[in-house]
Amino acid sequence: MINIAKQIAANPFVKIPCPNCGAGYLQILIAPWKPNEEPPKVDVHLICEHCGARNTITKEAEVVEKIAE
């Protein structure tokens, strides 16, 4: 899942094959936490359009920027 987080950080519109079924791609929904949360964090929801498998990655917003460099 860390690798997927890096791919999303590099390109939020990347098409990621579902690790569960391998037949579909993951829909990516990024949901920021409360704006005054310290440190700022976002939940990244990954939902397979084929089998419906769901994963959630929680990460610090600052980390996203570091990975994207």
Ligand SMILES: [Zn+2]
């Ligand atoms: Zn799937």
